[in-house]
Amino acid sequence: MTLGFALFGAGRIGRMHASHLSRHPDICFVSVFDVNQAAAQETAQRYNIHHAQCIEDVFSDTRVHAVLIASSTPTHIDLITRAAQAGKAVLCEKPIDLNIGRVEQCRQAIAAYSVPIQLGFNRRWDPGHRRLIEAIRQGEIGDIEQIVITSRDPCMPPVPFLKDSGGIFLDMMIHDFDLMRYILNEEPTEVIAIGSRLIDPEILKIDDIDSAMVLMRTASGKLCHINNARRACYGYDQRIEVLGSLGMLISGNRTATNVEHYHSGATTVREPLLTSFVDRYTEAYRLQLDAFVHTIKNGQPATPSFEDGRQSLILANAALASFKTGRPVCLGV
Numbered sequence: 215m216t217l218g219f220a221l222f223g224a225g226r227i228g229r230m231h232a233s234h235l236s237r238h239p240d241i242c243f244v245s246v247f248d249v250n251q252a253a254a255q256e257t258a259q260r261y262n263i264h265h266a267q268c269i270e271d272v273f274s275d276t277r278v279h280a281v282l283i284a285s286s287t288p289t290h291i292d293l294i295t296r297a298a299q300a301g302k303a304v305l306c307e308k309p310i311d312l313n314i315g316r317v318e319q320c321r322q323a324i325a326a327y328s329v330p331i332q333l334g335f336n337r338r339w340d341p342g343h344r345r346l347i348e349a350i351r352q353g354e355i356g357d358i359e360q361i362v363i364t365s366r367d368p369c370m371p372p373v374p375f376l377k378d379s380g381g382i383f384l385d386m387m388i389h390d391f392d393l394m395r396y397i398l399n400e401e402p403t404e405v406i407a408i409g410s411r412l413i414d415p416e417i418l419k420i421d422d423i424d425s426a427m428v429l430m431r432t433a434s435g436k437l438c439h440i441n442n443a444r445r446a447c448y449g450y451d452q453r454i455e456v457l458g459s460l461g462m463l464i465s466g467n468r469t470a471t472n473v474e475h476y477h478s479g480a481t482t483v484r485e486p487l488l489t490s491f492v493d494r495y496t497e498a499y500r501l502q503l504d505a506f507v508h509t510i511k512n513g514q515p516a517t518p519s520f521e522d523g524r525q526s527l528i529l530a531n532a533a534l535a536s537f538k539t540g541r542p543v544c545l546g547v
């Protein structure tokens with residue numbers, strides 16, 4: 215059975231999702247809606263799909279079984295709620311929202327509906343990260359003791375662009391909180407965050423930081439460190455290291471090819487790292503969509519779920535509070 219999909223948002227990430235939706239063998243890409251008419255029109259024309267004129271146009275369309283929400287973050291809650299009420303399955307970009315109160319209200323509003331709601335924590339689907347997680351689940355490194363996640367963007371986006379992002383913890387590190395929770399299979403109970411403005415002093419104007427480190431401990435004593443920087447001059451730096459009682463696993467960076475160059479002046483010279491999240495995680499975005507289609511077709515629970523999105527937001531808020539107060543934040547278990 216082919217599933218009809220509509221896309222909300224034809225911006226930066228929406229256009230990438232549109233390309234995956236158009237090529238998926240089990241998906242019929244039906245329509246796109248964006249408040250920016252020109253953006254929606256361009257996507258509609260490119261894929262020869264319906265240019266929806268309003269949100270209701272999408273939700274009342276019986277050809278649409280599922281919606282992919284890639285519109286700006288403040289729109290997610292309303293679209294998730296309306297999709298659940300209309301009986302459409304949801305794949306929604308992270309974060310659910312920047313305000314935990316609104317997330318709690320949405321959680322209550324959708325509780326009565328049973329449509330699958332999957333969160334766009336795409337990094338769970340990266341083949342390297344997946345292999346690392348499988349190896350952990352299969353006991354290859356024994357009991358987890360420490361996790362170190364490094365996530366650094368290649369370059370600092372313009373500060374006005376970050377103005378409504380929610381800041382480094384809620385917008386950027388939220389991916390890493392999700393990965394950490396998924397790898398650990400256990401919630402942190404203590405969060406300590408520090409941060410700095412090292413890259414662009416303008417970031418102070420939006421009360422944000424550009425460099426952050428977070429330490430966490432779980433009830434059983436496992437330790438986790440996440441570090442984020444808005445700029446790494448050598449490319450998009452994405453690494454996970456997990457130390458266990460029987461060994462260590464690393465899921466590392468990607469270059470365009472795997473060729474290593476050795477010469478008289480250096481050993482192990484490789485190409486530069488990839489420089490965009492779309493290139494680095496292209497398979498992850500595709501596999502995320504595959505997993506969502508599989509979930510709908512097989513009536514399985516969606517993963518990562520709305521609850522995963524909520525828990526990661528709670529951790530991001532704890533990190534922000536710790537950064538602001540200079541104190542550890544304890545979370546209930």
Ligand SMILES: NC(=O)c1ccc[n+]([C@@H]2O[C@H](COP(=O)([O-])OP(=O)(O)OC[C@H]3O[C@@H](n4cnc5c(N)ncnc54)[C@H](O)[C@@H]3O)[C@@H](O)[C@H]2O)c1
Nearest residue numbers: 223224225226227247248249250284285286287289307308
């Ligand atoms: N998973 C990831 O790796 C990843 C990467 C980038 C962005 N994101 C998330 O994706 C979302 C979009 O980010 P972006 O970078 O593409 O932003 P963007 O600003 O480029 O695009 C957002 C689009 O949403 C449209 N929009 C606004 N209100 C709308 C509404 N009510 N209905 C339909 N469309 C509406 C805007 O006109 C715009 O075209 C954000 O929530 C962001 O956090 C996730």
